[in-house]
Amino acid sequence: MKYILLMSGTKAGVEGYHAWPKQDIEAHMAVLHRINKDLTESGEFVATQGLTGPGEAKVVRGEKNGVPVTDGIFPESKEFLLGYWIVEVPNAERAYAIAGRISAASLNMPIEVRQFAIH
């Protein structure tokens, strides 16, 4: 079963992260790389992707004629997706265990775990 593990945060949270000392960010990245490596070796890795910061986010709607209308103003409380991992695991418990490991490596941030829709 495929699960997606979503890491999200507010604009303030992202700004706080960017203010971390360089060695702390490097140590955090090293643990995340290690988790990716472990998932690859166990055959559970499907994909991972980090997103750029909230400063570059836009919300787009289409007008009747298809013209895109963009908006870059978001409420302070908005949770932005920071990045995700897609894993293929035998059950939900294993997905939660991996999410727990990512959370432990990342200031105990909550990781949202969702199954993929079956088409």
Next chain:
Amino acid sequence: MKYILMMTGKKSDFEGYARWSKEDLQANVAFMRAFSKELKDSGVFVSTEGLGWPSEAKLVRAGKNGEPITDGVFPESKEFLAGYWIIDVESPEQAYKIAARASQAPGAGGNLANMPIEVRPVLSGHADLGL
């Protein structure tokens, strides 16, 4: 440049979608299939996924010993990711144009859904973070 186009909604939006008439749901799904095909045919398609329902979502934190602690209670206002597309395009304008097309998926009663689509560049490496 790779961009992610995200469709999100509150639990109540998902419940509303589940109550759409069969024809409206079919029209929406047909649009989504045609949209993915267009992206593939134009060579910008990277990936797409639809997610399971918010009722199956869990929030996970690590306990003291690293064991996962799960929580399934979310505020009503929480925006859940419903699905996404990743595209590889030449400019943000092209990404916005494609997002506008996704926003025009048919909604309930034959009206346009006019859903907001969040567009973000994805990181190609940690260098993008300025590290």
